[in-house]
Each structure stands twice: as structure tokens, then as C-alpha cells.
Amino acid sequence: MKLPKDLREKGDLSSTASKGKECSIKGCGETAIRSLSENKWKTYVDKANLTYTENKQHKIYLCKRHYKDVNKFRKSQEKQFQKKGFLEDEKGIAKGKRWD
Numbered sequence: 001m002k003l004p005k006d007l008r009e010k011g012d013l014s015s016t017a018s019k020g021k022e023c024s025i026k027g028c029g030e031t032a033i034r035s036l037s038e039n040k041w042k043t044y045v046d047k048a049n050l051t052y053t054e055n056k057q058h059k060i061y062l063c064k065r066h067y068k069d070v071n072k073f074r075k076s077q078e079k080q081f082q083k084k085g086f087l088e089d090e091k092g093i094a095k096g097k098r099w100d
Contacts, residue, residue, distance in 0.1 A: 023063040024052040032061035041070065048073040 021032040038058040045052055045060060048070050052060055062070065 021061045023066055024055070024059075024061045025063075025066050026051045026053060028063060028066065030063035030065070033064050034062045034067045036060045036062065041074075044070050044074045044077070047077075 021035070022028075023030050023032050036059065038054070038060050041060055050066060050070065
């Protein structure tokens with residue numbers, strides 16, 4: 001019988017910690033703190049020079065150290081492709097009037 005969420009302990013509520021999933025990176029045996037979609041994160045994991053084992057659920061399980069490495073690489077990639085100059089000059093033109 002399952003207990004309501006308010007009666008369970010905090011350790012029982014986290015899904016990956018209670019299942020004891022291991023990190024998907026080859027050679028790492030730590031417990032995973034994140035489960036990420038393989039479709040979205042595969043390129044970031046590959047470009048961070050990490051190899052992972054595939055599973056049926058199409059999930060990548062990462063421990064704290066590997067998640068930090070992959071997320072750092074993802075943020076650097078997103079910063080490179082960010083639009084430059086968007087909404088920088090808000091006071092420029094207001095309804096056909098120019099402010100010079």
C-alpha cells in the first residue's frame with residue numbers, strides 16, 4: 001500500500017534516487033541525479049567527449065559531475081547562437097517618431 005506524499009520521507013519522493021539508477025557514462029558507477037531526454041541531450045553529451053550506454057527508454061542518466069560538464073557545454077553552445085542586438089535599444093523608435 002502506498003502512503004500519501006505528505007507521509008512519505010523525502011528520500012522516497014525522488015524518482016531516480018529511489019530507483020538507484022546509475023550514471024549512463026561508460027566507466028562511471030555513481031548514482032544518477034538527472035534523467036535527460038536522449039533526443040535533446042545526445043549532441044551535447046557527444047560533443048563533451050563522453051560516451052554513454054543506450055537504453056530502451058531513450059534516457060541519459062547522469063551523475064552530478066557529468067551533468068555539470070554537459071550542462072556547461074550546452075550553455076556555452078547556446079550563448080554562441082544567441083541573437084545579438086535583440087531588444088538592446090528600446091527607446092529608439094516609438095510609433096513612427098524618432099528620438100535623436
